[in-house]
Amino acid sequence: MDGSGGGTQQLRLEPQHELRMEVDWGKTVHVQLVEGEAEVFGTSLDLGERLTIGGQKLALFSWQGCTLQLQGEPDLMYTSDETPMGQYASIHDVLDARRQEALKGKAEGPRTFVVGPTDVGKSSLCKILLNYAVRGGWAPTFVDLDIGQGSITVPGCVAATPVEAPIDVEDGVPTDTPLVYYSGTPTPSDNPALYKHLVERLANVLDARAQSDPQVRASGMVLNSMGWVVELGYELLKHAVETLKCNVVLVVGDERLYSQLAADLRRSSPNKQVLKLPRSGGVVVRSRELRAAARKVRVEEYFYGYRKELSPASQTTRFDELQVFRVGSGPRAPSSALPIGATSVSDPLKLSRVTNPQELLYTLLAVSHAPQPELLLSVNVAGFIYVQDVDLAKGTITYLAPCAGALPGQLLLAGAFKAYLD
Numbered sequence: 001m002d003g004s005g006g007g008t009q010q011l012r013l014e015p016q017h018e019l020r021m022e023v024d025w026g027k028t029v030h031v032q033l034v035e036g037e038a039e040v041f042g043t044s045l046d047l048g049e050r051l052t053i054g055g056q057k058l059a060l061f062s063w064q065g066c067t068l069q070l071q072g073e074p075d076l077m078y079t080s081d082e083t084p085m086g087q088y089a090s091i092h093d094v095l096d097a098r099r100q101e102a103l104k105g106k107a108e109g110p111r112t113f114v115v116g117p118t119d120v121g122k123s124s125l126c127k128i129l130l131n132y133a134v135r136g137g138w139a140p141t142f143v144d145l146d147i148g149q150g151s152i153t154v155p156g157c158v159a160a161t162p163v164e165a166p167i168d169v170e171d172g173v174p175t176d177t178p179l180v181y182y183s184g185t186p187t188p189s190d191n192p193a194l195y196k197h198l199v200e201r202l203a204n205v206l207d208a209r210a211q212s213d214p215q216v217r218a219s220g221m222v223l224n225s226m227g228w229v230v231e232l233g234y235e236l237l238k239h240a241v242e243t244l245k246c247n248v249v250l251v252v253g254d255e256r257l258y259s260q261l262a263a264d265l266r267r268s269s270p271n272k273q274v275l276k277l278p279r280s281g282g283v284v285v286r287s288r289e290l291r292a293a294a295r296k297v298r299v300e301e302y303f304y305g306y307r308k309e310l311s312p313a314s315q316t317t318r319f320d321e322l323q324v325f326r327v328g329s330g331p332r333a334p335s336s337a338l339p340i341g342a343t344s345v346s347d348p349l350k351l352s353r354v355t356n357p358q359e360l361l362y363t364l365l366a367v368s369h370a371p372q373p374e375l376l377l378s379v380n381v382a383g384f385i386y387v388q389d390v391d392l393a394k395g396t397i398t399y400l401a402p403c404a405g406a407l408p409g410q411l412l413l414a415g416a417f418k419a420y421l422d
């Protein structure tokens with residue numbers, strides 16, 4: 001049973017056109033390349049390869065034209081020749097030239113920061129640039145600072161992963177050797193100091209990695225950012241650009257943001273390239289509810305896999321055998337409750353041991369590589385567990401882990417959002 005239903009049809013895609021498609025979760029559509037060439041966000045399809053699309057919105061683009069065979073009924077499907085792919089390819093050429101130059105001069109390649117408001121196609125552009133770089137023989141690092149989505153592991157993280165092969169259309173970015181820091185919340189406004197701290201930790205490790213391998217260094221990075229581009233969100237963007245030493249900033253679909261960033265960044269470092277790009281008309285706008293649903297799907301995929309091919313293990317343990325810590329000093333007193341003139345002071349990076357397991361129910365806990373609690377915010381995480389049940393009478397918690405057996409670390413970081421897996 002593949003859930004595709006519907007008949008089979010052949011479709012001709014003219015040169016530089018794209019076929020835009022939306023397939024809801026729980027449904028599948030199969031697409032096969034019969035003739036010519038086509039790609040999905042820069043990942044080329046092989047002739048005869050059968051792509052399964054489910055719970056996705058995407059575009060099949062062809063530079064030279066192609067024939068596709070479709071089985072199943074997408075919820076929405078249309079073709080368009082109004083795509084920014086030509087401009088995206090030109091940007092790739094600029095980045096490629098910078099990589100060649102960097103390799104020759106044993107220097108840093110382009111660190112390309114993609115910014116823009118929500119739903120302008122930032123993640124899709126990152127995939128296109130990563131895939132084009134891989135097709136040219138480079139091994140760029142993908143850095144995801146959009147903690148709302150968690151495309152590398154789960155929502156609530158800043159993370160990075162090397163991309164050495166084209167990104168799988170179904171499985172997404174590779175997750176074999178990710179570098180992950182957990183903030184535990186899908187929005188940086190909950191604890192901006194923590195977000196900045198984790199970005200700084202990530203930057204340090206990525207700098208060290210780049211120094212150790214000239215090819216990695218010249219390949220550079222492609223960085224995805226969150227869509228919060230005003231007020232504090234804007235300050236966090238600038239902090240990330242500076243901390244991760246980004247030398248190319250691509251502003252998608254927002255003229256105002258482009259001129260503001262270009263002025264601010266050029267003032268602080270004149271050799272940064274700040275470029276503007278149009279939003280693709282194909283990008284689908286997602287509601288708040290859809291984003292929350294996508295977060296849950298992301299967590300499910302982490303444990304069960306995109307095709308439900310993984311077998312996570314449910315285990316029960318005594319809560320006092322786990323050392324779970326929470327970041328931040330808890331809710332601040334409202335200013336109205338403080339003496340006149342006093343401000344509420346709390347350490348946003350303070351760690352405190354969680355003593356009531358009930359508050360962890362349905363949340364994700366990060367299993368840290370840290371050898372001691374003081375290093376919990378400095379060391380990356382090994383993976384995640386999901387708290388399925390808490391038995392206060394017995395003092396036990398039941399959790400879902402990617403595999404059975406002992407956890408890879410004794411120290412855990414609590415998350416603040418509930419995933420409510422079925």
Ligand SMILES: Nc1ncnc2c1ncn2[C@@H]1O[C@H](COP(=O)(O)OP(=O)(O)OP(=O)(O)O)[C@@H](O)[C@H]1O
Pocket residue numbers: 018020021056057058059116117118119120121122123124125146149225226227280281282283284285
């Ligand atoms: N040309 C296109 N045709 C059809 N769907 C597209 C196209 N480009 C992007 N999409 C889809 O639109 C949705 C939003 O795109 P994307 O995730 O790239 O935007 P974003 O700016 O990164 O969003 P966010 O605000 O969540 O960071 C995704 O489901 C993506 O697959």
